[in-house]
């Protein structure tokens with residue numbers, strides 16, 4: 001694992017490996033971790049993860065596994081063999097699925113942290129009510145997070161808006177990983193439940209997942225440095 005001093009995880013969502021490498025060269029494993037998601041993993045696969053690991057970065061493999069327990073367990077085992085630092089599943093896959101994922105993670109030489117996605121940060125009340133009954137997003141995040149904790153997950157992916165309540169209800173070492181982070185003045189894009197980096201840290205989150213505000217900035221390394229300074 002790296003000696004990273006920052007809570008920031010930079011989401012690398014690129015359709016082009018050269019542009020991604022150009023960005024990565026400006027960053028240091030001391031100042032951020034990196035997230036590889038569905039787009040880059042589908043295009044560039046385990047070699048891309050190995051390349052980033054080779055540059056010294058901790059990697060969050062964000063493939064949000066959601067399937068029957070045995071299938072998810074095998075996918076998590078494969079992620080563990082790749083040497084990633086964190087891997088995630090959908091909490092709505094249920095207790096048996098999360099337990100199977102955790103058991104598989106623990107079989108790795110260096111077990112990755114297992115986090116469970118609660119309610120996507122892009123969801124507002126309208127989108128939420130189209131999928132679930134009612135509009136109580138926080139209640140659903142809390143119940144999925146409790147389920148994930150009981151099933152042995154190391155933490156959840158949620159929005160920073162829910163961090164306060166999760167912190168007060170769940171164990172202290174349960175990691176809160178929050179996308180939907182937007183520095184003041186930046187575009188919200190397709191995110192709906194958002195907070196600034198400083199607000200999120202004061203709410204008690206452990207990790208901030210930040211993509212476009214950094215990757216699309218004119219000077220990504222400077223933007224990352226400013227964000228890191230704002231949460232010191």
Ligand SMILES: O=C(O)c1cc(=O)[nH]c(=O)n1[C@@H]1O[C@H](COP(=O)(O)O)[C@@H](O)[C@H]1O
Nearest residue numbers: 011037062119120121157179209210211212
């Ligand atoms: O699991 C995730 O990382 C995730 C969960 C979630 O609820 N919301 C969410 O945005 N993400 C991911 O976090 C990243 C956010 O990127 P930006 O919106 O560009 O900052 C994307 O790569 C998303 O796939």
